[in-house]
Amino acid sequence: MLRTSLQDLPASRIRELANVGLGRDDVVKFWFGEGDLPTPDFIRAAAKDSLDAGETFYASNLGLPELRAAIAAYVSRLHGTRIGEERIVVTSSGVNALALTCQSLIDPGDRVVVVTPVWPNLTSIPRLMNAQVTRVPLSCTDGCFELDLDRLLEAAAGARMVIVNSPGNPTGWTMAQPQWDALLASCRRRGTWLLADDAYERLVYDGSMHAPSVIGQVGAEDRYVSANTFSKAWTMTGWRLGWVVAPSPLVGEFAKIVEFNTSCAPVFVQRAALAALAAGEAPIQATVARLRAARDRLVGNLQRIPGVEVASPPGAMYAFLRIRGRSEDSFACAKALVEEAGLGLAPGIAFGAEGEGWLRWCFAATTELLDEGVARLRGWLGSR
């Protein structure tokens, strides 16, 4: 019944796999991109206070002025730049930030270039707007992913938009600063839009405050949009709150597009985000420290298993691994792991053909759970 042009839009292979484990409470699950901790108390308290205050009315399309200002201050401080609140739009989740951007900018037939393997939403959202999508695969050496920049720039000739998710889901690949600089220069020259999915920008493990970015270099007139979310850095996945940094002339137009999608985010959710930002770096650094320890433990343990190829990802919250002679058909392998070992990993094919042969393991979990997962993998490999 779906419209013609969407009839081959792929369903989520992660969801399909999760259905295999449905109703089984003996599966240890690392398949979704979500941590195991609820949102900190003080953030939830701010939402409850807002509800008590009766803030249950419509809000402005672009977000509460005080939240836009707080986001602008946060992004400016983080990136050592000056971004005014007139460049901020509050959105109903990070994915909504990406959807609104594509709805604003993509005409039918426009070409959109995406670095892959990647979270499937980044290729499907442009398709929803009737774009042609060109995929530019990362290359891989010993489990480490790298971008051939020349190949990306070549593919981007004549494109309407380039989408980069760095640190990337599922690989953890993080684009280096010189590549960002060159990409921005090329996009400026060609008038191509550059959309940065910065959901994981705070989840980097080399001691930096954020992943490399050109957000500090772009002006209010540049064809550059950063899409972001409160989900990962503040463990607020279920709140559905994000934002974009966009050129000022586009923000007024964004107000219309927001109006036609969700109209606004709930005020009490925005109050929670204000509390999150007001707490400064502490909650984020706590998240990063926990994830770094989890990454090091999981990857170290996996690397000790014969036949497993995995590198330590520089960012995001996933180990991306393959198992010689086992994971070539990633969906079949992930399915067998659920059914035979009670271990829930995401199949690489969920992230496109470039991900085939790989498995994604979200390490936003307790040490105990991660260790149990490794034990199950070892047991499963040994028993075959």
Added chain:
Amino acid sequence: MLRTSLQDLPASRIRELANVGLGRDDVVKFWFGEGDLPTPDFIRAAAKDSLDAGETFYASNLGLPELRAAIAAYVSRLHGTRIGEERIVVTSSGVNALALTCQSLIDPGDRVVVVTPVWPNLTSIPRLMNAQVTRVPLSCTDGCFELDLDRLLEAAAGARMVIVNSPGNPTGWTMAQPQWDALLASCRRRGTWLLADDAYERLVYDGSMHAPSVIGQVGAEDRYVSANTFSKAWTMTGWRLGWVVAPSPLVGEFAKIVEFNTSCAPVFVQRAALAALAAGEAPIQATVARLRAARDRLVGNLQRIPGVEVASPPGAMYAFLRIRGRSEDSFACAKALVEEAGLGLAPGIAFGAEGEGWLRWCFAATTELLDEGVARLRGWLGSR
């Protein structure tokens, strides 16, 4: 900077007018479609309990199974039919329900027919999906609006979709059952999708439980979608929660489209909706009784003002009026009312050319505020 095909997408004229009154606290405002009461305590309490329980994680794309079941039971009971939960999708607001439907069904160039004057989102959302929009205006006699069904059916020949908002915003026009029946029969014959924006279905004032509808007649395979919201009947505007009733084969596809828009609604917001539904008819009947009294008082008072033409609307929550010799340019009139009388009404032009000459007055307000508004209108007319 917006894409080519959206460059003439109109901005909200209501928003533009509201900006005229920005920073003035002496304006009595009836321009937005929102009541003046916060959400009932027991609904807010359910959200707070959910937050306390740590329900801050992702939820399934289609909504909590228990909420889908509760909505299915509610709709079935209300309309004396049997709609299974497999036909329900929870959405991030009523407007989001409409957006998802259009994203699922409209290919570029498809023609969409809309009964007007109407809430501008209903014509802009299809345009966002690159549809051609055909407007079918209601006719008006002594302030009462009526649909020429033959004209609608003629316009709908070859169209992909017909959108009907009944009771309608801004007119309160409510489509009669025989017209619904004939429209459904025609859509079935032609394979045209019928999208009912049922946001106001509970706000009817003749003692009926709901406005006329064909939802009780359609099967799981019919090309019929009802979009609805918790906003109006349960005074939950700021929560951004809605739903659709869709054909079963479309619901699985909807899951994908939801994934690419907001992915899911917050669990704690869905818990609030569950509490709202569990309370049964009492909160809705309280809303309807309050609005009926407000309508009767406001319309009665307006009808006593010389030169004012207004009829008692059978549904929704707006008086739609015109003032001889004054409101022909509705935006200029609304602007003068704000600036000279501190009275905030929505200009009819905000709802399309067919609304020009009219003003929309939301009567979801206290008696005192409505009376003050009428006094200001009288004073303004007398002083000119």
